Amino acid sequence: MYISIPKIGLLQIRTHRPIPNGGKIKQVSIIKKADGWSINLSLDDTSIPEFKVDNIQPTWENSIGLDAVLDKDVYLATSEGNKLPSIKPLRTNQDKLAKVSQRKNKRRHGSKARRKARKTRR
DSSP: EEEEEEEEEEEEEEOOSSOOOOOOEEEEEEEEETTTHHHHHHHEOOOOOOOOOOOOOOOSSSOOOOEOOSSSSEEEEEEEEEEOOOOHHHHHHHHHHHHHHHHHHOTTTTHHHHHHHHOOOO
């Protein structure tokens, strides 16, 4: 496949996806990377329907309030009274993390014992 670019000329390209029938090229970006050149094509495809946004008016009935609690076991509280548990309770495990980090830092830099201590999750 070939593409003609003004001021550059005719270039041979490899496509990973075919250009759809009826698609019109709007913009071409030519990028040089470490592994070679690449071309990004911006298309205007008439076969894709336009996206229509529904206009929803916010009211008290279709709205919800959220509060980031950041407590020990609770992460998020809603206005309906629901409380979501914390997925990663950092504060409850901070003491354990400090002990593991101190144990790792006592090891000699670059040693096998230090690498093993880095993987520890006690």
